[in-house]
Amino acid sequence: MSTSKIFLTEGEFGELFGREIARITRVLSEIAKDKCSVCKGKCCREIDCGLYSEKFSSCPIYEIRPRECRFHFCHEVLDEAQLSQEDKELLETPLKDLLKDEKERNSELFPLFPQFPLDSEGLTSLGIKEEAERVIKAFEDGELDENQAGDLLKSFCQSTGK
Ligand code: SF4
Ligand code: SF4
Numbered sequence: 001m002s003t004s005k006i007f008l009t010e011g012e013f014g015e016l017f018g019r020e021i022a023r024i025t026r027v028l029s030e031i032a033k034d035k036c037s038v039c040k041g042k043c044c045r046e047i048d049c050g051l052y053s054e055k056f057s058s059c060p061i062y063e064i065r066p067r068e069c070r071f072h073f074c075h076e077v078l079d080e081a082q083l084s085q086e087d088k089e090l091l092e093t094p095l096k097d098l099l100k101d102e103k104e105r106n107s108e109l110f111p112l113f114p115q116f117p118l119d120s121e122g123l124t125s126l127g128i129k130e131e132a133e134r135v136i137k138a139f140e141d142g143e144l145d146e147n148q149a150g151d152l153l154k155s156f157c158q159s160t161g162k
Contacts, residue, residue: 001015001016003016003108003109003111004111004112004162005162006066006112006117006118006126006157006160006162007061007064007065007066007157007158007160007162008064008065008066008067008070009063009064010022010026010063013025013067013070016067016109017067017071017094017109020090021090021091021093021094024083024087024090024091025070025071025091027081027083028073028077028078028081029070031077031080031081032073032077033058035074035076035077035080036058036059037057037058040054041054041056041058041059042074043072043074044059044069047068047116047119048116048119048120049116049118049119050118050119050120050122050123050129050132050133051118051123051132051136051153053136053139053140055139055140055146056139056146056149056150057146060146060149060150060153060154061150061153061154061157063154064154064157064158066117066118067109067110068110068116068117071094094107094109094110097109098110098113126157126160126162127160128156128157128159128160131152131156132153132156135149135152135153135156136149136153
């Protein structure tokens with residue numbers, strides 16, 4: 001698997017970041033699920049994700065969301081998780097790698113940093129911006145239900161081969 005692959009299954013994320021980090025992010029993601037739906041995906045909105053709609057009850061491409069999304073948790077989630085010191089250090093490892101490399105080259109684990117791959121520019125370069133916008137509009141107008149919209153968005157993402 002290419003390290004620059006954007007859409008990652010849980011297994012692919014584990015392959016890239018290691019099983020231990022994937023275990024920790026799984027625990028955090030479980031805690032985040034409820035919290036993110038209560039705050040209506042504040043982070044997704046703030047990062048200008050082109051697949052975001054306030055009407056979705058959760059991420060429409062959750063099973064294949066990018067590494068940036070799998071790795072990001074707010075303090076509320078981290079505080080509730082009460083990770084051990086060892087797990088905290090493990091979780092910080094890719095970020096240390098990123099900071100260390102930032103001046104010279106992008107980290108292997110975050111090759112697009114600081115760009116978010118699914119903002120308007122990212123979706124344009126993936127060639128799915130217009131399709132995604134059409135699906136989200138149809139969902140917001142009530143022409144598609146949440147599952148239909150999510151399935152279509154996932155299939156567009158997977159069709160990019162990235
Ligand atoms: S990580 Fe925190 S701030 Fe971000 S969407 Fe989830 S609950 Fe909201
Ligand atoms: S792809 Fe990432 S930023 Fe976009 S809605 Fe899903 S979790 Fe949020």
